[in-house]
Amino acid sequence: MPFKSLSQPRQRLADQVYAQIMQAIRDGSITSDQPIVQEKLADQFEISRTPVREALFRMEQEGILTVTGRGSFRIRQLDMKEVSEMYGARCAIEGYAARLLAETNDAATNQRLRQAITDAEDLSDNTVEAYFQANMAVHRAFVKEANNRFLLELFDNIWNRGSSFTMFASIKSGELVKSLGDHMAxxxxxxxxxxxxxxxxxxxxIKDGRDLQVQAGR
Amino acid sequence: MPFKSLSQPRQRLADQVYAQIMQAIRDGSITSDQPIVQEKLADQFEISRTPVREALFRMEQEGILTVTGRGSFRIRQLDMKEVSEMYGARCAIEGYAARLLAETNDAATNQRLRQAITDAEDLSDNTVEAYFQANMAVHRAFVKEANNRFLLELFDNIWNRGSSFTMFASIKSGELVKSLGDHMAxxxxxxxxxxxxxxxxxxxxIKDGRDLQVQAGR
DNA sequence: TCCATGTTTTCTGGATACAGTATACATCAA
DNA sequence: TTGATGTATACTGTATCCAGAAAACATGGA
Known part of the structure; x- marks a missing residue:
């Protein structure tokens, strides 16, 4: 039987909605000062409220949205303390990933890491968004090479928090480039x-990154 | 105004369903070999399918359930590799919490930790369940005292994975008691x-715990 | 008896309908 | 004009409905 199974788990509308809302958050067409109304979104996507609800709940659980008032959602805005805690969580995950990598210390793996860094840091353009993506790609590579799917899951969980990108927007780009350089070390x-x-x-x-962030945030 | 606000965020049925299903998983009335049927559950709770669906989706996202076939859920069964990785994730979180605690090294905090250990280890009965709860309480106390809500969130996320309890069931209780003793250290x-x-x-x-687990799992 | 096909059942995802509550708005008295 | 009260609106949570697809079952021919 040369055919590969095409029984994909029947893709759900909610997934697409999720992706689209996420995009809207990233590019700023949904901001944290306007409440998110299920029906409005459903109308825009020309679908019913059901899948929209599903996507929103998912985002709430992931900490991207927060429920306000009697149940409507907003983008969750992190205050400085929380941002700082987020960096703490990153230290936990990525620090341990580094520990695992060192304990294995596999030449081929290390080589792949260097390659990933080189690839990612070859920025096509100098936007903050590009920097953000590059930085994330590098850090994700470390966790990925540590070969523990839970770790990677937690990593994505943290980095997907809604504001993680918009936060970066406030850092001066000069500082960003400098910070990118440290990865080989x-x-x-x-x-x-x-x-x-x-x-x-x-x-x-990571704490260096946090300090940059905190300075920019004031 | 002596009245306290009673505007609670209008509790949702889905939350109760979630808790009940969770309980059912823990006490074994839902096992991993039978598929979970939304309508059946809805009938049992005497509510509609909508909140049930919501709770199930949430559990899927948390990794407690897994989707099989055309969309029905089952309890996610972890294989030994995944169990081992789970302990790895715990090392990341709890190890970093310990690091933070040491860096602060606050006498009052340490005192509270010792107290928490004493309290929790005063087992009322010797069931595996009781042990599991005690152990979790102790470990949670460490993370909680580290004062980082993300860390705590990730901790709960990991420990709530459906099988985390049933896994323990296979460890011999003699070993468990021994392992409890190490916490003061x-x-x-x-x-x-x-x-x-x-x-x-x-x-x-934590790795000691993992080894116990792995031995029992074979 | 056993396989292939057609039919029924089961169960999910999505749409729609309905009820309850908080907010926004309007109305009226001081 | 301003503050209190009643009314309409907006928006959520839950129930129900419907279509489509997999799975189970049955039926008939070799």
Whole structure:
């Protein structure tokens, strides 16, 4: 039987809605000051409220939206304390990923990491969005190579929080470029083979990012 | 105005359903070999399918359920590799929490931790369930005292995975008691004030748990 | 008896209908 | 004009309905 199964789990409308709303949040057509109305969205997509609701609930659970008043959603706006905690969560995940990588210290893996960094940092344009994507791609590569799907899941969970991109928008681009440069040093730390060293290097790299963020946020 | 606001966010049926299904999973009345049928559940709860659907979707997203066939849910069964990865994720979260605690090294906090351990380990009965709860309570206390809501959220996310309890059921209770005893040592490690030491102690404690689990799982 | 085909049943995703509540708005008295 | 009260509107949660697809079952020919 040369055919591969095409029984995809019957794609749900809610998934598409989810993606579209996400996009709308990213490009700023939905802002955090207007409440999100199920019926309005349903009308725009020309579908019923049911799948829209489903997508919204999902986003609430992921911390992208927050429920206000009697049940309507808004984009969840993080205050500085929460932003800072978010970086903390990143330290936990990515720091441990670095630890695992160091403990394995596999040459081929490290090589792939270097390659990923080179690829990602070859920015096609200098927008903040491009920087954001590049930075995320690099960091995601580390977690991915650590080979633990839970870790990767948690990573995505954190990075998808609605404001994570808009937050970056406030950082001056000069600083961004500088911060991009540090990634190779992370691989170096991994290559020491010492878990704690790698973890600490990663953590302090992330904290640098946090400081940039905090400065910009004031 | 001596009245306190009673505007609670209008509690949703789906939440109750969620809790009930969760309970049913824990006490084994829903097992992983039977598919979960929305209409059946709705009938049992004597409500419509809508809130049931909502609860199920939520559980799917949390990784408690998995979608099979054309869209029906089952309890997600983790294989040994995934179980092991789950412990890895715990190392990341809880290890970093320990690091934070050590860096702060606040006497009052440490005292509260010791108290929490004493409280939790005073098992009223010797069932595996009781052990599981006690162990979770202790570990949760560490993360909670680290004072980072994201970390706590991720912690809950991991520990709520459907099978996390049923997994434990296979460990011999003798081993469990032994493993409970190690918790005070974690506070000791925190009191060294050295982040790496604390993190590593926590990680190796969790890995001990993992090894127990893996042995039992074979 | 066993396989292939057609038919019924089951069950999901999505649309629509309905009820309840908070908000917005209008109306009226001081 | 302003504040209190009644009314309309907006929007949510829940119930019900409908169409489509998989799965189970039955039926008939070799």
């Amino acid at each position: 992370l691989v170096d730390a991994i290559e020491t083979g010492d878990g704690s060293t790698a973890a600490e290097t990663m953590i302090s790299h | 974690l506070v000791d490690a925190i009191e060294t004030g050295d982040g790496s030491t604390a993190a590593e102690t926590m990680i190796s404690h």
